[in-house]
Amino acid sequence: MASPSLPRWQRLTPWLPPLALLILWQVLAQTGFISVRILPSPASVAQAAWELTLSGELPYHVLVSTQRALLGFAIGGGAGLLLGLATGSFRQLETLLDTSLQMLRNIPPLALIPLVILWFGIDEGAKLFIVSIGVFFPLYLNTFHGIRSVDPGLIEMAKSYGLSRWALYREVILPGALSSILVGVRFSLGLMWVLLIVAETISANAGIGYMTMNAREFLRTDVVLVGILVYALLGKLADLIARALERFWLRWHPAYQS
Amino acid sequence: MHNHPIETAAVAAPQLSDSGIALRLQTIAKHYGQRQVLHDINLEIKPGEFVAIVGRSGCGKSTLLRLVAGLEAYQAGAILYDGVAEDRRHDTRIMFQDSRLLPWKRVIDNVLLGLGPDAFPLAQSVLNEVGLADRAHDWPARLSGGQRQRVALARALAHQPRLLLLDEPLGALDALTRIEMHTLIERLWREHGFTALLVTHDVTEAVALADRIVLIDEGCITLNLPVPLPRPRERGKEFAALEEHVLRQVLKQNHYPQPLELTADPLWPPAGQVRWAI
Numbered sequence: 001m002a003s004p005s006l007p008r009w010q011r012l013t014p015w016l017p018p019l020a021l022l023i024l025w026q027v028l029a030q031t032g033f034i035s036v037r038i039l040p041s042p043a044s045v046a047q048a049a050w051e052l053t054l055s056g057e058l059p060y061h062v063l064v065s066t067q068r069a070l071l072g073f074a075i076g077g078g079a080g081l082l083l084g085l086a087t088g089s090f091r092q093l094e095t096l097l098d099t100s101l102q103m104l105r106n107i108p109p110l111a112l113i114p115l116v117i118l119w120f121g122i123d124e125g126a127k128l129f130i131v132s133i134g135v136f137f138p139l140y141l142n143t144f145h146g147i148r149s150v151d152p153g154l155i156e157m158a159k160s161y162g163l164s165r166w167a168l169y170r171e172v173i174l175p176g177a178l179s180s181i182l183v184g185v186r187f188s189l190g191l192m193w194v195l196l197i198v199a200e201t202i203s204a205n206a207g208i209g210y211m212t213m214n215a216r217e218f219l220r221t222d223v224v225l226v227g228i229l230v231y232a233l234l235g236k237l238a239d240l241i242a243r244a245l246e247r248f249w250l251r252w253h254p255a256y257q258s
Numbered sequence: 259m260h261n262h263p264i265e266t267a268a269v270a271a272p273q274l275s276d277s278g279i280a281l282r283l284q285t286i287a288k289h290y291g292q293r294q295v296l297h298d299i300n301l302e303i304k305p306g307e308f309v310a311i312v313g314r315s316g317c318g319k320s321t322l323l324r325l326v327a328g329l330e331a332y333q334a335g336a337i338l339y340d341g342v343a344e345d346r347r348h349d350t351r352i353m354f355q356d357s358r359l360l361p362w363k364r365v366i367d368n369v370l371l372g373l374g375p376d377a378f379p380l381a382q383s384v385l386n387e388v389g390l391a392d393r394a395h396d397w398p399a400r401l402s403g404g405q406r407q408r409v410a411l412a413r414a415l416a417h418q419p420r421l422l423l424l425d426e427p428l429g430a431l432d433a434l435t436r437i438e439m440h441t442l443i444e445r446l447w448r449e450h451g452f453t454a455l456l457v458t459h460d461v462t463e464a465v466a467l468a469d470r471i472v473l474i475d476e477g478c479i480t481l482n483l484p485v486p487l488p489r490p491r492e493r494g495k496e497f498a499a500l501e502e503h504v505l506r507q508v509l510k511q512n513h514y515p516q517p518l519e520l521t522a523d524p525l526w527p528p529a530g531q532v533r534w535a536i
Binding site: 160161172175251253256 | 278327328330347348350351352354356358360361362364371372397399413417438
């Protein structure tokens with residue numbers, strides 16, 4: 001992490017390797033050392049990105065993908081959060097559900113693709129299902145763990161200070177579990193894009209995955225690269241949002257104080 | 259006073275002090291499974307009195323405090339608050355050895371825990387009393403150990419308890435901070451008039467603060483000694499003599515034969531020859 005006290009040139013240091021790589025890539029492509037079909041030059045990728053943006057194609061596909069990702073995250077993550085809160089708070093629910101969930105957790109979501117295609121066809125439902133299942137478990141596990149690892153001393157203290165059940169939940173248990181829940185959110189956001197990419201390359205008629213698969217058919221390597229870079233940017237963006245949430249919600253925590 | 263019937267205690271309580279609870283423990287017994295932790299505990303505490311419970315670690319002193327706090331159930335006997343056996347949790351507040359501040363709440367909000375937002379001026383004034391008014395909006399992680407305990411004390415006082423239970427609240431603090439805290443606790447106790455029950459392994463602390471020192475050994479009260487020193491207490495000859503006396507009792511020097519578990523183990527010298535690091 002770059003701290004603001006560092007001089008400017010030192011803050012730019014982490015960006016030197018990618019910059020050097022970019023220059024090398026441009027030089028190699030321009031001199032014809034690597035074939036344009038294998039790896040077009042950065043300039044032509046930028047050109048393609050610009051054209052796709054102007055034509056409205058790129059914004060459209062990004063919008064479709066983002067909507068899918070967020071909807072899948074909301075469904076799967078929301079369910080994971082609620083179920084984690086429930087099993088974390090009630091022993092009986094844990095006994096009833098936890099073993100089954102731990103079993104299901106070991107199935108890779110992508111292994112379900114054939115089944116999902118049989119169930120949902122190649123519609124929106126299939127992609128949402130894959131994303132939802134994938135983001136469900138990190139949030140479920142971390143929420144459950146967070147609730148269970150709240151300091152019992154704090155709970156005892158709060159009870160002895162006359163906090164009612166709901167107040168205890170709101171003031172002690174939820175904030176105590178929050179750092180763990182946010183770890184789950186970060187994991188889920190990472191998985192969200194990975195699963196969406198795979199789901200979109202299987203079958204879609206819109207979205208970044210569709211755009212790249214379509215470009216592949218026409219040997220437009222530059223467009224494929226644009227798609228890959230957009231995924232990278234979106235993944236980074238999701239991570240930045242998760243980190244911002246952590247910094248805000250965990251600002252009491254010594255690890256997040258500057 | 260010790261043998262007064264319950265009715266007298268109940269009637270007498272309001273006359274003695276409005277702000278302190280009268281506490282009476284009758285033949286209390288507590289065991290975890292087969293292990294007897296406390297038995298036949300009889301203790302009477304006057305309203306506004308400051309009583310220190312001392313003893314080696316594991317003697318059951320903290321358990322006794324938790325019973326009084328209503329945090330644990332006991333198997334036999336009765337605890338009477340102002341002469342009645344009903345729970346007085348809303349009048350009772352505890353200070354724990356670890357401050358148990360909520361790290362995600364700022365200092366002032368920790369003090370406000372369990373109180374409505376209209377208690378804000380009160381919370382500020384108790385923070386002022388413990389000398390931390392200027393830290394009201396800091397996170398607890400930013401405070402030192404002594405400051406955290408002062409916030410915990412303020413949090414307890416904000417509820418205007420009639421009975422304050424102190425479970426080795428200074429155990430983790432350094433010697434200088436302890437002495438400061440002694441002065442602070444004594445001053446606040448005198449101003450607020452609550453009944454105080456302090457559990458400690460530090461005999462000096464007990465002599466410095468308490469009106470009476472109760473020694474618990476192997477689940478029984480083996481000493482119930484008033485401390486006749488005038489307040490504020492200076493650490494003079496009398497103080498030292500009393501401290502020595504209590505310490506000898508705790509260590510069972512010149513006392514009855516060594517406990518069984520010690521004589522049974524040849525590796526251990528008799529208890530009389532050991533200075534315990536308590």
